[in-house]
Amino acid sequence: MGRFSVISVTDAAAERVREIVKSRDDAKGIRVGIKKGGCAGMEYTIDLVTEPSAKDDHVEHAGAHIYVAPEAALYLLGTQMDFERTTLRTGFTFNNPNQTSACGCGESVELKAADLKALAEARA
Numbered sequence: 001m002g003r004f005s006v007i008s009v010t011d012a013a014a015e016r017v018r019e020i021v022k023s024r025d026d027a028k029g030i031r032v033g034i035k036k037g038g039c040a041g042m043e044y045t046i047d048l049v050t051e052p053s054a055k056d057d058h059v060e061h062a063g064a065h066i067y068v069a070p071e072a073a074l075y076l077l078g079t080q081m082d083f084e085r086t087t088l089r090t091g092f093t094f095n096n097p098n099q100t101s102a103c104g105c106g107e108s109v110e111l112k113a114a115d116l117k118a119l120a121e122a123r124a
Contacts, residue, residue: 006068007068007078007079008061008081009062012084014062014063016083024048030065030067033047034076037108039108040102041108043108049065052065076094080094081094081095082095098112098114100112
């Protein structure tokens with residue numbers, strides 16, 4: 001087991017990332033970030049990565065490359081990224097232990113920074 005990954009990625013999410021990357025010649029993967037916005041205060045952002053940044057955390061799962069923006073890493077620690085297709089929505093979902101609340105639409109969330117001390121103790 002390598003170093004601790006900021007996020008974990010399900011097979012479904014990895015498959016979708018591979019589909020996205022395959023559809024674009026210059027794509028290397030996707031970058032997950034957060035931005036202020038939405039009714040709960042923060043939204044997840046997903047961008048295509050053509051030039052990975054050395055500052056990003058890099059997660060690879062089943063051949064899919066996911067990069068986590070440095071300013072988002074603390075908010076995304078321990079998150080599981082999934083992809084779901086339901087009758088209401090199709091998209092990436094984030095099961096985030098740092099989420100304190102979400103709005104009804106599920107598009108924006110309230111996040112607190114991960115407690116690094118508690119995480120370290122849990123892993124000890």
